[in-house]
Amino acid sequence: MPKRDKNIKEITLKSGAKRYKYNTYIGLDPVTRKRAFANGTFRTYNEAKQSYDEVRAKGTKNYVKPKQKTVDDIYKVWFPAYQQTVKESTANKTKINYKVHIKPWFKNDYIDKINPIKFQKWVNELYKDLVKYKEVINRFGQIYDYASSLGYCERIYNPVNAVIIPKKTKRHRRNIKDNFYTLEQLQAFLKVAKKQNYRSYTYFLLLATTGLRKSEALALKWSDIDWDAGTVSVTKTLAVGIDNKLIVQTPKSLTSDRPIPLSKNMITVLKKYREKQNKIYSIIFHGFSDNYVNLSKPDRWLTAIYNADKSLKKITIHGFRHTYATLNKDQERTDVEAVMGHNSLEMTEHYTHATASGMERIRDNVNELDIK
Template sequence: MPKRDSHIKSYKLKSGDTRYMFHAYLGKDPISGKMVQITKRKFATYNDAKDAYDQLLAEGIKNYIKPKQKTVDDVYNIWFPAYKETVKESTANKTAINYKVHIKPWFEKDYIDEIDTAKFQAWVNELYKNLVKYKEVINRFGQIYDYASALGYCKKIYNPVHAVIIPRKTKKHRRDVKDNFYTFEQLQDFLTVAKKQNYRSYTYFLLLATTGLRKSEALALKWSDIDWSNKTVSVTKTLALGIDNQLIVQTPKSLTSDRPIPLTENMSNVLKKYRQKQKSLCPIIFHGISNNYVNLSKPDRWLQAIYNADKSLKKITIHGFRHTYATLNKDQQRTDVEAVMGHNSLEMTEHYTHATNDGMERIRDHMNSLNL
């Protein structure tokens, strides 16, 4: 008869029946560091107790100990500090806002290892009805879940993002932007009103329309960014909203956003006149009263003031001036225009050097010919 395992003990019930039990040491809890000892009772036979004991030892502590449960909010607060070090501050701020507005209200107190698939699908359905960039928010939730999985707070084989149906397109009505630009004549009318209304606004919008600058790139400019001899402006920074919506200066949107841009003869002269009118030694071109950068919403107020001054003007958005620049240069070589505008693509990267060296003068000559 084979020798019995000494860990398996027999004991008597009050009825006189025999039952079996064992006491097993599985090791240390990897989270708490405490020793884990398990006692199991009420096995009808020795063999039942022996099988259960052997299985426990074979599976080990990781399969026996359930990780301490974390809510979605708990995991986010662990994940976000690490995540924000891997992206631009403006991107981190956008992620924080998306979490606060779109994820936290639904899942804040839910344990991350108990996410209900039906609830997650309902959340996805609401997102795509009301948000254009809904997939961005869903993907962020997926990152949070994967991080929880890596920390042992939920099963690695299951991610709710992969378990639901994600619609291809948003149901939210997109703004119609196909007409969000000025023709040459419409731009002339706008600039005439702007010049009379406020010279700073006039300078700002003329700069956008004749250079293709993004709103935040123009607001970040300093006088030192202008090369008066070569009549160019260097785009090396952009304004953005950092953590807690604080205004910050950061690197441009992409690799090709850091670029020199040709100024027209008139644009150069307008900037010189504007500088004289400022009567300030502030290094920032479009500065506020306190000689700091103006808020990103300021140009919208400048634009509205111009439209209020003449109700007959066609209304476009701030970004529409960038579209206007592209339209004014629609007959120029595409790579030249993309280089000046700082578009980021494989083709743009391949042609960037050639376009900035040769195409910049072609663009300058064309824009000068418009006499804006």
């Protein structure tokens, strides 16, 4: 009978059954630089011997721990839990970022063996390609920490903390310093818009005279308008949900949920716009069957207006929000920010105690500007 390997131990279970196990040192872990061990328990000596010889031959390079999981394995468990803690639009953005920026690099990498050099190269590529590259890196860090909480890796070795993360993006940012209209430029734009399409004219007039965000205006219903008070209530926003489905969700922040004063002309235009509709719709800027239009629709409206008159100064849709702030620059700052729904502790406290007189001052200023 051939001599048995002394590293294979025979044990007896409580049931009386025989098993064979080993626990052997296989070298220093290339990532953690800690001593690594391999172990296993088998039904027969031959099975144990075969496994033992294999792990000894491979060493730490290819050894897979019994509890070892890939980045993709962890993501599939982490994401459903994470999804319950954020808005659907945020979850969708995270899902896209993982699919586009994380999965191609690390899908099959074991979470406890992320190579620091490879991770640094990934960070460098994100830095070159994305403006919000830190957001993607932080998501990876969250996935790693979640794996750590499950016992698949050690929190102290989170690769996010082991690499150099650039402070500023290398990608060229769009110059937004001039991304607004003066009163004269706005009037010229609206004159062309009114001739081009009354719906898009109404939409951009609303943005310029209320400071609404693009998605807030698209989510509005006629029931949100208080004709007697001359205000519009912002209680929801249009967003892109999981699998890029259009959804309606709560506004961006606590202060985003707010009433906004409408100018006399804005009320007149809204009433005329509603009269022009062939039938009664519930959504102000509706599609063909009283459904919400896609978030990209206003961009097409804006392009059509600029194509109608090449001499118009071009700004982004968000530039109309900047325009509103600029046209009201001489008003009380906190009044303007409360109407615009800026998100800060200071504005939250101010908005809670906002007075009707503050709203009326803003309304009076917009009326005086006579934006048509």
